[in-house]
Amino acid sequence: MPSLKQLSSEKDLFASGHRACAGCAASIILRQVALVAGKNTVFVGATGCMEVVSTIFPYTAWKVPFLHNAFENSAATASGIESIYRSLKKRGKITKKINVIAFGGDGGTYDIGFQSLSGAMERRHNMLYLCYNNEAYMNTGIQRSSATPYGAHTTTSPAGTVIPGKQQFPKDLTEAIAAHDIPYLAQAAPHNWADFTKKVEKALSIEGPTFINVLSACPLGWVYPTHLSIKISKLAAETCFWPLYEVENGIHKINFRPKEKKPLLEWIKLQGRFRHLLSEHNKHIIEEAQKEVDRKWDRLLKMAEAKI
């Protein structure tokens, strides 16, 4: 496992000069992944912010092979690459180990690409799928996705005078993928680079499908000053809204347990997308959201305890 110092002396494979917003966590995530994966890696990216900011022809931020196909099919596309790689390897036409990494935003993963991802995991292609979850369709202007938190304002779940933001809790995609019984999956966030990069490294060392769901703070869509991305990412873990954990061969393991679980409000109050929840008459929404966080965290604790 390389240290941060070592990693920072490596040449970037996801280069600067891309067009992500200042403070975009997703670009930090991709940079970290590319560094850990190294140059013997093929990336497939789904339509969304990261594809758009990194590949505007004739420029590219990618110093490793990169393919964009469409919005909902990066997992299926990667399964084709992995298949030809396996075929060539079997016939001795290729000898080196090449990583295949597919990624998509929450829209391209939780929603429109869910089937494609499920299929690729079930067929047990040897690939890492990485979801950078910024909790909405950012590229098209901040529309709600099934990953958008309860109560959040987006342009299709606006905080109106009658309906105060998104009315559903987010889908638990990580557990949905766990139900595929793949050898390794994890939740991570970029503020904890050591945990995150270790997970990427582990996933790539494992034969078979692996999945990492990475929370990806987005100043534009979450509405906060650009310098707060890492702080907000950290708070998501400290409030247990976004537990850092992994599931290896079916066994849940929590990688970060806050000494004292912080109230969800601390995370919420830094973000403009939740501003409407701070008024007195929407207090119950924060309470419900807190209850849901508590319920899920308790469940995770129990699973980890029971080693299931």
Added chain:
Amino acid sequence: MKKIVVAKTGNEAMAEAMRQINPDVVAAYPITPATEVVQIFSGFVADGRVDTEFVPAESEHSALSACVGAAAAGGRVMTSTASQGLALMHEVLFIAAGLRLPIVICEVNRALAGPINIHCDHSDTMASRDSGWLQIYSENSQEAYDNTIQAMKIAEKVFLPAIVSVDAFIISHSMERLEILPDDEVRSFIGEHRKPYDLLDIAHPITLGGLDLQDYFFEHKRQEIEAMKEAKTAVIEVGKEFGEKFGTSYGFFEEYRMDGADIAIIALGSTAGTSKVVVDTLRAKGMKVGLFKIRVFRPFAFEEIKKSLEHIKAIGVLDRADGMSSIGGPVFHEIRSSLYESEKRPFITNYIYGLGGRDIFPKDIETVYRELNEIAEKDEVKNLINYIGVRE
């Protein structure tokens, strides 16, 4: 050269061609009436008769997406589908062509829902005609086999994907005489795999499918258009070479008894076979009739078609799909457009037929010839758009 003569259905014939091509990757999803192609091919994989990695995708969208990934990573790639499956692939069809990936689809022409139907018409491939794929229609099992082999070679020559199709059930499930070429002959005919890119070439990383905006997209599309023009040359070269090696030459179209013909029918696929029988009958009675069978619909042989047809007095275009434009089918429009510049400008009428598998009989085709005869005699088209065999 030792050809093997067997009895095979259209599906079996295409699967056999796929086996001989021995693609690196086949990613597919079952759908009636093309299911058999995938089934038979899975058998080849299971028995180790091909080197192919078979990806049993969870949908046609994913199947073609996997094909795109595999082809971009330097593989020779094929798939098979029909109707709803081709419609589900629609988005990715354009991407495969735009990225210039020489993938081949063995397609079975089945009506597009709704209402849902499983039988033959051409609405599925006609709905994909603008996607940048070559389209080759087959009259029978033999052509399905020959066309599949040629399609792979043509696709890799011009770096465009190709669809080879047969009519649902009429060809896909009918047992016919098939001459199979020796494996090594097929492989040497197609030659070494020519790949446009190789994502697995780690030493030379490329970014493919990136965002292409106002400043470059048009140039890339212009190149794709040019490739489709070049495909015309490739179709002819490969069809000729196939003839020299194996005995039967192929071109854009087949002119059946068109010499001295006054009137002609234009058809695609199995109906061309039925029409030939009618042509023989009518010729025996002294009528100057011919059949013009379109084999390659994309690229469209505009000039060549004009040249071949302009001396005909009256033409009936049979369309097994309606463009829902309120003014006839897709083949009709393109044929009519081809003849616009002709000074002679034949009379042209359109016959929509066979939707959802409605049978077309020799007597129906005979009626068309009689109507064309009347048009030629009276110098007048009464009905521009006609429907064969429908209750109205």
